[in-house]
Amino acid sequence: MRAIGPAAEIPPGEGRTYTVDGEMVAVFRLRDGSVRALQAVCPHKGGPLADGQIDLKQVVCPLHLNAWDLRTGCSLSGQPDLAVYPVRIDDDTILLGD
Amino acid sequence: MRPRLVVIGNGMAGARTVEEILARGGDFDITMFGDEPYGNYNRIMLSNVLAGVEDESGIFLNDLSWYADNGITLHTGTRIDRIDRFAKVVYAADGTETPYDKLIIATGSRAFVPPIPGIHRPGRGYHQGVFAFRTLDDTRAMIRYAREHQRAVVIGGGLLGLEAARGLQNHLPHVTLIHAAGHLMNAQLNADAGETLRATIEARLGIEVIVNGRTTEILGKNAVSGVKLADGRVIPCDVVVVAAGIRANAEMAAASGLVVERGIVVDDRMRAQDEDDIYAVGECAQHRGETYGLVAPLWDQAKVLADHLTGVNPLAEYHGSRVATKLKVAGVDVAAMGLTEPERDDDESLTFAEPKKGIYKNLIIRDGRLVGATMVGDVKKVAFLMQAFDRGLALPEERAELMFDLGGPAGEVKVEELADDEQVCNCNGVSKGAICSTVQSGCRTVSGVMDKTRAGKGCGTCKPLVQRIVEWAAGGEVEEDPAASYYVPGIPMPKPELMNAIRVHSLRSVSSVFATLGGEEDAKSKMGLASLLKMMWGADYVDERDARFINDRVHANIQRDGTFSVVPQMKGGVTTPAQLRRIAEVAEKHEVPMVKLTGGQRIDLLGIPKEKLPEVWADLDMPSGYAYGKSFRTVKTCVGSDFCRFGVGDSTALGIALEERYQGIEGPGKMKLAVTGCPRNCAEAYVKDLGVVAIDGGKWEIYVGGAAGAHIRKGDLLTTVGSADEVMVLTGRFLQYYRENANWLERTYAFVPRIGIERIREIVVDDADGLAAALDTAMDASVAAYRDPWKDRDEPATPGQFRTSLPLTVLPQVPVRA
Structure with a gap:
């Protein structure tokens, strides 16, 4: 588990991309205050998922509007699934990994 | 011992029913009786044989070996005289008797020959030169005779009469069509359509047409020399073909004690009334008061009968057919289905007529569903109309689309003819097969299928086709998607209702709309709500940046590689050397990979990384051209x-x-x-x-x-x-x-x-x-309330507003042009 940045870096309902050990991870801060972390690159055509719109359940890629379940990484529109990473906020810091 | 199945009739209905039974693995000892001396042939194609476009051998459906291969005992040229319903035996004209456990009557129909004086000659059957048009033998004899003669009269201006008249033209020079009713095809067409058809037949085919012509006598001593009409006119001719309709062959059934009206009365399982083991199918059957003279209902009936008889689906029921008629005459296109005239005051009737081109179109719509359609001279839309008629599909708002292709390539494609791998959505590369399998997996709303497959989610032109494929794949079990009328999918309200609720509750932010009206926030609804709230509240709108699409968050249009395009305002497409110089300098300074003129008369700087946007705007010092928003x-x-x-x-x-x-x-x-x-x-x-x-x-x-x-x-x-x-x-x-x-x-x-x-x-x-x-x-x-968004460059609206979301490696590299 490692700290990747302050929680305040991510506005509510948005996502930001972090580089962790050479891996690109998109971290989203949901409007209920919780966080989710998934692979940052859309498996369809390489779109930046952190630029996508989210709700409490899904993220929608900005390029072709494919959608994935934020919790499981499962595709909701017939694309390959996304890798998901454990993530949480502790003391206003985003902690990634187990 | 296997149960014995006897089929009286070896026409299309009898043979098709047996095929359906065999296809279901039905285990019967089958015996078939055919009146004609052949295997089974496609009677519909006789018109083509007469017209010379089809060879006789091409119309046989099952040759004699098929019967042998399937263990069917076939008695050709054998007429059944009587059924003993109690002893369960059929008696043939040749004196043989055949017992049965189950009996199917498929005796079909015969040509109706009106009792016109002179049509028969005592002791010889028809007068020489007079023919009915029903069987292969009729057709052969007619062709043989016509070839040696000059003038033919066809009595009957229905489907068959028209096809006969056209066919005869291949064998002799003069054909006159005499029709007793006021217009051609009066069973399927209204008077205007019939008149359009008459004009086309005369002008284009050169067949003389006489309507309101009641034939009172066939003239000629040894052979036919003419026909006489009720008004005294005499039409000289040496061939007469009678195509005045058909009558069900039900006399034998009636004589054997079955209930017969216009045909053998059957229930929804095709069982003869009050009989447990006797069925009737095809043109000899009367179901719910209807007898059919077309082939499509026969296929449906044969399936139900086979389902029931083999026990594959004991609950199978035939509920009647909605029949559509198509005239098979080269150069004259006619299709008709359902009503020919409006019946109720609130029936919509749409008509388009262009008599000079022989075009007449009429549609009758009741409660938003198609209940009748007539197309003469132009049948391009008929595939869709038949579906809409048959399945009661919802019709396009723009009714003219039912009659014409109003631009957009989706109109003419027949769903059933599309190959499974045919690409339907050209933006997202979705095939017909992908749509169908999504429907089969249980998704039965159009929007649901669109969400799952992304079909129709690009430019949207294929949406009507996607809808039709879903309807076709769901076989009429498409579920209405209530969300179709919502402004956005996440809030269950149409726009006026939604706007009213927003006003009533004074909802000024997207999150408050979800909290008050929707329950749970929905990513796909945020952008639409943000746009609506901004429009409604102007400066009082509470802007939540996550409600914006990325383009609106950073005031630039995202590109396939995650970079952005920057289009400065150039009002009316008018620019100045100074402005051009500045754009050129910015492009050089930032090594902009592509500079492109847009269709809207502006200059597009493409390939700008997100983090450089504020700097580019500052260097340009021009207002945003809004080349990214729904604006x-x-x-x-x-x-x-x-x-x-x-x-x-x-x-x-x-x-x-x-x-x-x-x-x-x-x-x-x-x-x-x-x-x-x-x-x-x-x-x-x-x-x-x-x-x-x-x-x-x-x-x-x-x-x-x-x-x-x-x-x-x-x-x-x-x-x-x-x-x-x-x-x-x-x-x-x-x-x-x-x-x-x-x-x-x-x-x-x-x-x-x-x-x-x-x-x-x-x-x-x-x-x-x-x-x-x-x-x-x-x-x-x-x-x-307007404010140039590119002025927001000094102070980011949110932390990391312009921070890159670009992955480091895997992005597709957009080639840089020199």
């Missing part, structure tokens, strides 16, 4: 009267003024405008959301609802005004009416026809509803 985009103009020798109005000045005033106004969809200085239309104003055309005399025409993208439509003329000031006001008022009333992502090309140009004119131009002042005030407020 007012640009006003394209022509040179106009300053320089152009044709220009009759100052289009550039008006275009610049329009852009100046309405820049950046957000709406349910993009708003692209143009002003052109004369009707030559160099600025393409006829195909813009709002286009202004200068006409001589200092006047301006305003067109709305045009498009020239995936959908192409010429705008409707809203009005003609005498001054540029009036154009300014009416533009604002129309755009505001569109903003308040269009559905999310509904462009003006759909919105204007939905509301109707007359209605829009009443509201926007004539102010018939007294809304004009409010529309103008609302638009004024939006204009006043």
